[in-house]
Amino acid sequence: MKLELNDSSLLKTKAFINGQWVEGDAGDRFPVLNPATGAVVAEIASVGQAETARAIAAADAAMQSWKALPAGQRSEVLERWHGLIIDNIDDLAAIMTIEQGKPVFESKGEVLYGASYLKWFAEEGKRIYGDILPSASDRRSIVIKQPVGVVAAITPWNFPNAMITRKAAPALAAGCAIVLKPAGETPLSALALAELADRAGLPAGLFNVLPSARSSSVGGEMTSNPTVKKLTFTGSTPVGKLLMKQCADTVKRTSMELGGNAPVIIFDDADLDLAVKGALISKYRNSGQTCICANRLLVQEGIYDAFVEKFAAAVKEFRLGFGFDADTTHGPVVSAKALGDIDTIVQSAIKQGANVVTGGKPSTLGNCFYEPTILTDVNDSMDIFSQEIFGPVAPVFKFSTEEQAIAMANDTEFGLAAYVFTENVGRIWRVSEGIEYGMVGVNETAISSEVIPFGGVKESGQGREGSKYGLDDYLETKYICMGGLQR
Numbered sequence: 001m002k003l004e005l006n007d008s009s010l011l012k013t014k015a016f017i018n019g020q021w022v023e024g025d026a027g028d029r030f031p032v033l034n035p036a037t038g039a040v041v042a043e044i045a046s047v048g049q050a051e052t053a054r055a056i057a058a059a060d061a062a063m064q065s066w067k068a069l070p071a072g073q074r075s076e077v078l079e080r081w082h083g084l085i086i087d088n089i090d091d092l093a094a095i096m097t098i099e100q101g102k103p104v105f106e107s108k109g110e111v112l113y114g115a116s117y118l119k120w121f122a123e124e125g126k127r128i129y130g131d132i133l134p135s136a137s138d139r140r141s142i143v144i145k146q147p148v149g150v151v152a153a154i155t156p157w158n159f160p161n162a163m164i165t166r167k168a169a170p171a172l173a174a175g176c177a178i179v180l181k182p183a184g185e186t187p188l189s190a191l192a193l194a195e196l197a198d199r200a201g202l203p204a205g206l207f208n209v210l211p212s213a214r215s216s217s218v219g220g221e222m223t224s225n226p227t228v229k230k231l232t233f234t235g236s237t238p239v240g241k242l243l244m245k246q247c248a249d250t251v252k253r254t255s256m257e258l259g260g261n262a263p264v265i266i267f268d269d270a271d272l273d274l275a276v277k278g279a280l281i282s283k284y285r286n287s288g289q290t291c292i293c294a295n296r297l298l299v300q301e302g303i304y305d306a307f308v309e310k311f312a313a314a315v316k317e318f319r320l321g322f323g324f325d326a327d328t329t330h331g332p333v334v335s336a337k338a339l340g341d342i343d344t345i346v347q348s349a350i351k352q353g354a355n356v357v358t359g360g361k362p363s364t365l366g367n368c369f370y371e372p373t374i375l376t377d378v379n380d381s382m383d384i385f386s387q388e389i390f391g392p393v394a395p396v397f398k399f400s401t402e403e404q405a406i407a408m409a410n411d412t413e414f415g416l417a418a419y420v421f422t423e424n425v426g427r428i429w430r431v432s433e434g435i436e437y438g439m440v441g442v443n444e445t446a447i448s449s450e451v452i453p454f455g456g457v458k459e460s461g462q463g464r465e466g467s468k469y470g471l472d473d474y475l476e477t478k479y480i481c482m483g484g485l486q487r
């Protein structure tokens with residue numbers, strides 16, 4: 001299908017460096033595919049190490065005057081960028097759906113979600129306070145906050161817009177400049193954001209977008225270049241660990257938003273309808289491709305059968321299809337490779353004894369469509385208990401006691417998001433405090449927004465994005481000691 005946009009100049013295929021649209025030095029390009037059809041949507045300029053180094057130098061130069069501006073002036077630019085994103089929501093959503101696959105209603109939701117970070121940090125940037133410390137002597141001790149420096153960002157394909165603004169907005173609000181490598185699958189959303197930033201009057205060099213088919217060249221420069229003071233990454237835990245190691249040589253600060261293995265714990269005393277609704281939203285949002293998607297449904301034995309029955313009835317109502325079709329509720333997964341990985345996990349679970357309630361196989365719609373799946377007769381000795389599925393597959397585990405549920409929830413190296421459904425207030429506190437996760441949803445799974453600190457513990461990462469805490473990751477704390485006051 002051809003991409004119809006109201007403003008075709010939002011479809012950019014070159015890199016954006018120092019305010020200019022440029023080809024890569026080698027002149028090579030890589031294809032962006034529509035996962036629903038396999039068709040090539042666009043051929044994108046691919047940059048490497050040298051272009052990345054130039055972008056970093058441009059960012060460093062640009063941030064010298066940007067950080068000196070009053071926060072209110074930086075805020076005005078972010079507000080204008082926010083406004084332009086809202087004005088162009090239909091085009092941004094169409095670009096997202098064609099390159100990522102999610103249904104248009106979900107793409108629009110993400111564009112609004114992404115824009116909300118710009119609005120939020122336009123405000124928060126005006127509230128970067130320092131401190132005057134009580135003095136132990138005749139000196140005065142002052143604390144000021146300063147931008148950390150040039151920020152390198154590597155973002156994923158599952159949220160091609162919001163994972164960028166969640167990093168760029170606080171970085172820019174704090175007075176930093178940013179060099180961004182978007183996912184190879186979804187560079188078009190990033191490039192459209194750059195076009196709108198430019199129109200909003202963001203000075204050249206502050207927001208650079210480096211599409212590339214040579215991730216390790218770009219990532220290698222980002223992690224080794226001493227001008228980069230911070231790396232922020234959203235993606236898999238193995239890649240995050242590698243980037244952290246690479247950043248160690250120049251002692252860069254890092255923020256890591258990595259993998260998850262989210263449990264949804266449903267107790268016998270839960271409101272069944274609320275739990276089913278919450279599990280559906282959490283498991284199948286973005287066709288199961290979010291780091292905070294339910295990965296394990298842990299259901300207490302007394303409510304187990306009733307839950308599976310209602311849950312399965314609702315899943316059977318899903319309309320798997322092309323993201324641009326109005327009646328589609330769930331789109332494809334991002335690539336044939338992703339689909340293969342999901343199917344490997346499912347087939348291995350089936351071999352180990354899992355029962356398929358619904359789905360359990362690729363759909364005939366196309367190479368990237370997987371049937372929404374529910375598995376029962378699963379247990380914690382199976383691989384599916386510990387693997388991040390990243391697809392529309394819900395294994396439903398059974399537990400007996402609260403202690404067992406907490407132990408099962410914690411039996412993973414991950415600790416991003418977890419969810420608990422119960423009507424017992426004491427249990428809400430015991431479980432919320434007993435599970436090792438950065439975020440806990442109680443009787444709620446739609447937990448993300450710009451006002452909350454998004455992030456994980458254990459091998460799910462470090463740092464927080466969004467909220468009043470989200471600026472800290474882009475600020476250094478400087479102590480100034482003033483003496484000689486008695487002269």
Ligand code: SIN
Nearest residue numbers: 158289290291292448
């Ligand atoms: C993610 O999958 O990393 C982000 C999910 C969200 O922001 O809700």
